[in-house]
Amino acid sequence: xxxxxxxxxxxxxxxxxxxxxxxxxxxxxxxxxxxxxxxxxxxxxxxxxxxxxxxxxxxxxxxxxxxxxxxxxxxxxxxxxxxxxxxxxxxxxxxxxxxxxxxxxxxxxxxxxxxxxxxxxxxxxxxxxxxxxxxxxxxxxxxxxxxxxxxxxxxxxxxxxxxxxxxxxxxxxxxxxxxxxxxxxxxxxxxxxxxxxxxxxxxxxxxxxxxxxxxxxxxxxxxxxxxxxxxxxxxxxxxxxxxxxxxxxxxxxxxxxxxxxxxxxxxxxxxxxxxxxxxxxxxxxxxxxxxxxxxxxxxxxxxxxxx
Amino acid sequence: xxxxxxxxxxxxxxxxxxxxxxxxxxxxxxxxxxxxxxxxxxxxxxxxxxxxxxxxxxxxxxxxxxxxxxxxxxxxxxxxxxxxxxxxxxxxxxxxxxxxxxxxxxxxxxxxxxxxxxxxxxxxxxxxxxxxxxxxxxxxxxxxxxxxxxxxxxxxxxxxxxxxxxxxxxxxxx
Numbered sequence: 001x002x003x004x005x006x007x008x009x010x011x012x013x014x015x016x017x018x019x020x021x022x023x024x025x026x027x028x029x030x031x032x033x034x035x036x037x038x039x040x041x042x043x044x045x046x047x048x049x050x051x052x053x054x055x056x057x058x059x060x061x062x063x064x065x066x067x068x069x070x071x072x073x074x075x076x077x078x079x080x081x082x083x084x085x086x087x088x089x090x091x092x093x094x095x096x097x098x099x100x101x102x103x104x105x106x107x108x109x110x111x112x113x114x115x116x117x118x119x120x121x122x123x124x125x126x127x128x129x130x131x132x133x134x135x136x137x138x139x140x141x142x143x144x145x146x147x148x149x150x151x152x153x154x155x156x157x158x159x160x161x162x163x164x165x166x167x168x169x170x171x172x173x174x175x176x177x178x179x180x181x182x183x184x185x186x187x188x189x190x191x192x193x194x195x196x197x198x199x200x201x202x203x204x205x206x207x208x209x210x211x212x213x214x215x216x217x218x219x220x221x222x223x224x225x226x227x228x229x230x231x232x233x234x235x236x237x238x239x240x241x242x243x244x245x246x247x248x249x250x251x252x253x254x255x256x257x258x259x260x261x262x263x264x265x266x267x268x269x270x271x272x273x274x275x276x277x278x279x280x281x282x283x284x285x286x287x288x289x290x291x292x293x294x295x296x297x298x299x300x301x302x303x304x305x306x307x
Numbered sequence: 308x309x310x311x312x313x314x315x316x317x318x319x320x321x322x323x324x325x326x327x328x329x330x331x332x333x334x335x336x337x338x339x340x341x342x343x344x345x346x347x348x349x350x351x352x353x354x355x356x357x358x359x360x361x362x363x364x365x366x367x368x369x370x371x372x373x374x375x376x377x378x379x380x381x382x383x384x385x386x387x388x389x390x391x392x393x394x395x396x397x398x399x400x401x402x403x404x405x406x407x408x409x410x411x412x413x414x415x416x417x418x419x420x421x422x423x424x425x426x427x428x429x430x431x432x433x434x435x436x437x438x439x440x441x442x443x444x445x446x447x448x449x450x451x452x453x454x455x456x457x458x459x460x461x462x463x464x465x466x467x468x469x470x471x472x473x474x475x476x477x478x479x480x481x
Contacts, residue, residue: 024390
């Protein structure tokens with residue numbers, strides 16, 4: 001089976017079958033990660049370029065490890081040290097990268113829609129590693145993979161996503177993916193972060209944390225972006241923690257076997273209590289490992305599509 | 308109309324003989340591990356393992372191996388191979404690995420399987436068991452245990468049907 005597109009731009013645009021196919025493929029790659037020799041020759045001779053217009057350690061490293069385990073060559077371009085600071089346009093940078101022989105371009109950009117623009121203009125496969133407040137498709141895929149591993153499937157799961165939904169591309173990709181695969185999604189946070197218009201996505205909204213967590217299978221915490229402080233979204237980090245921070249007492253509202261997720265990096269004591277982050281129900285480090293397997297699957301699958 | 312080359316009984320006899328040959332060549336089954344190549348080889352590996360247990364009385368580990376990431380045609384195929392699980396439950400270092408596949412044809416799958424096995428460890432030997440050898444090798448590869456040699460033309464297709472309980476077993480040529 002092939003994906004329909006040479007690119008992975010958004011979860012919104014792919015089908016439930018395609019999501020299922022990526023997750024199944026990722027299971028095969030997870031086997032590879034458990035071996036002494038964690039490398040396969042599948043994409044030998046191909047080149048992956050990581051084009052990151054926003055600071056990122058975890059996603060970039062994860063893509064880099066995934067690409068290397070598939071035997072592709074990897075070139076990292078961090079725009080703060082490249083000719084972008086000299087005023088080169090995105091398309092010119094991308095065309096230069098292609099001239100260097102790139103087969104896959106992984107891009108992160110602060111403007112929503114950038115990966116889509118790039119995908120239309122170049123022949124190489126484009127993988128979205130996060131664009132503005134729009135989507136972060138591989139994060140959602142690794143989150144679903146982790147849920148599937150712990151819960152056996154996605155259909156019928158009750159998933160609570162807590163925090164700054166409005167600005168979160170992680171939340172958006174997860175909402176699309178989870179609803180496509182038949183999970184029920186609740187969004188929890190202050191009304192400034194969870195505005196009423198989100199109801200249109202087929203989810204339930206809660207401002208009360210305790211009510212929202214009642215009986216859920218999965219608690220997914222989002223990072224509070226501290227740069228939003230003082231802009232009227234929430235009064236103070238202390239008050240935020242008091243109302244929407246994940247404490248052990250609040251976790252007890254969820255199902256007994258509920259798992260706790262966080263895309264990282266965590267703000268301990270702001271959105272999540274340390275004891276909860278380090279508890280046995282936390283699968284945060286599983287998410288990191290699974291991220292490599294899922295990204296290997298994505299790189300492998302997009303490079304198999306010839307248009 | 309496909310022509311039936313082997314029926315249930317023929318396959319049963321072939322598996323019995325191959326099991327005896329595996330035991331004879333390896334002087335028992337103590338140091339061997341069967342590894343079936345996804346998907347066709349997995350059923351046959353399980354059947355061989357059951358037969359070996361029947362004869363020798365001890366369990367023999369069976370692994371499954373996916374070779375899609377090791378194929379030599381990834382860049383030219385239209386349809387991308389589906390990546391499946393690889394699970395080899397035994398330590399393969401210093402063990403004899405018997406690779407199992409349903410049909411031996413060009414030998415390219417076996418080349419990929421040997422590379423995949425080598426990435427899992429260093430077996431003391433790799434042997435090859437196939438139910439049908441249809442000829443047309445493109446690589447210098449030869450099976451150690453063969454159920455049946457069937458001369459074919461390039462245009463023909465050999466299909467092996469094996470089921471868990473053995474009731475629907477047959478080999479067809481089309």
